[in-house]
Amino acid sequence: MKLTNSLTGRKELFKPVNEDHVGMYVCGPTVYSDVHLGNVRTFLTFDVIFRFFRFLGYNVRYVRNITDVGHLENDDDNGEDKIAKKARMEKLEPMEVVKHYTEDFHQVLRQFNCLPPSIEPSATGHIIEQIEMTKKLIEQGFAYVVNGSVYFDVLKYNEQHNYGILSGRVVEELMESGRKLDSQDEKKNKVDFALWKKAASSHIMRWPSPWSAGFPGWHIECTVMSTKYLGETFDIHGGGIDLKFPHHECEIAQSVGATGKNPVNYWIHSNMLTVNGQKMSKSLGNSFLPRELFTGSHSLLDKGYGPMTVRFFMLQSHYSSTLDFSNEALNAAEKGFKKLSNALTLVKKLSHPGGSIKQTPMDEILLNLSDELYENMCDDFNTAKTLAVLFEMSGRINDFKSGNTPLSSIDNTTFEQFKAAYIGFMEDVLGLKSEEEHNQELLNGVIQVLIDLRKKAREDKNYKLSDKIRDDLKAMGVQLMDGKNGEMSYTLE
RNA sequence: GGUCUCGUGGCCGAGUGGCUAGGCAGAGCUCUGCAAAAGCUUGUACAGCGGUUCGAAUCCGCUCGAGACCUCCA
Known part of the structure; x- marks a missing residue:
């Protein structure tokens, strides 16, 4: 099993911390608005990774959080909390916003046949732990208190460790580029980030802490929850590539700062879904909602597409490449997927007349195809190549049906293995069904x-x-x- | 402006030094009452220029183009 580790930029052999076990943490959504297809791509990627490890027999603990506090609107540490803002605008309790969009998120992922994670912790459920870790960081000298807020001291950390180890950033350059500190800022340096924010009494989401009534920063929740459920060093941390910096970089700094240990052995980043070559995002206004896709009620679509077609479409590319979304590409995917799904229905109905015979060259071809499925998935989860093999297998299945290759001409166990591989990779690994x-x-x-x-x-x-x-x-x-x-x-x- | 990534045939998209990717669309054929499905055959490709090499889509350099991150984003 090999995978590309964003930390080193190389394809590496996967060795879990505990044999036969995989601990995987994926940054979940901030539940303040509808999930769009770009979001879906990331969760789909890690769903397949989760499925494949399970398929290989690993005992996988997959933790995916729900961010329901602490994620601020732009303007880094002076923005408004996203959930709180939405709640204020819609005159709802923050938890009503959270509940609504969490359920929406679950429903969407279910439609795309994504399995639920093993644990789905929420930030508000771990305020105490976040306070504890913040305390620890202050004790270690990597965080400081200003007016009831706590900030991570990046320059101090960088003296002993490497802030930029994941993203390749250089602190000195970060200090120079972009906007300067303004008078409102409490931070010592612009690169510092909030661990705890004091909140005005009018603020609707606040908790008591040793420093002030307030709320935790965004980055600390993932560090706390991954550490709590997976340990101080775990196997895989995933997320969209746009979270690599600063979010994931900050997570590493927090963990190393608090425990002295490298938290994650393998970082996996999934690439963006694009529309006309541009990242699909809410702020650019080019995002698609799942229901617009299913119903075809979007100006760029001339018809609706089913969730399985979309799942197939996304799996046709490698998770680390950008994928361009278009009506034409979906149309092609729909037809291609139909072929695979027809073969799936067909192969389930086929059964071998029984009897073992001497293996022929055809047996060898069929067994090789089954092996290739494993090889391709083991090679950095290459779903595109895996699908190419499945297409070839679907041709063989049609040959069985038409009699071009009579089932009696191949060995019983060959057929059973072939059939199990096709069904297993389609349904269990890739999560595709008709x-x-x-x-x-x-x-x-x-x-x-x-x-x-x-x-x-x-x-x-x-x-x-x-x-x-x-x-x-x-x-x-x-x-x-x-x-x-x-x-x-x-x-x- | 800084850092990084990418540029594959009509479209989408694998592939990292020699070995068919694949899907969709196109062309031809087989099967078929017609159609669909299925099967067979088939063309078109690696942004440009230069270099390394026996050999490059794949490595190096430059040019052009696109994008991501640097500020919220999966």
């Missing part, structure tokens, strides 16, 4: 939600609502049936 099947699962999920709602309504003796749910579903061809002990089943017409 749109129909995927839709069916989604539909089942949706119906289950309605069943739960109806159950709740019945418990509340709100029969008006419970009957409405049953009747409306019946009108759409879904017949609900109440069982003996409150169980519920349904049939589709």
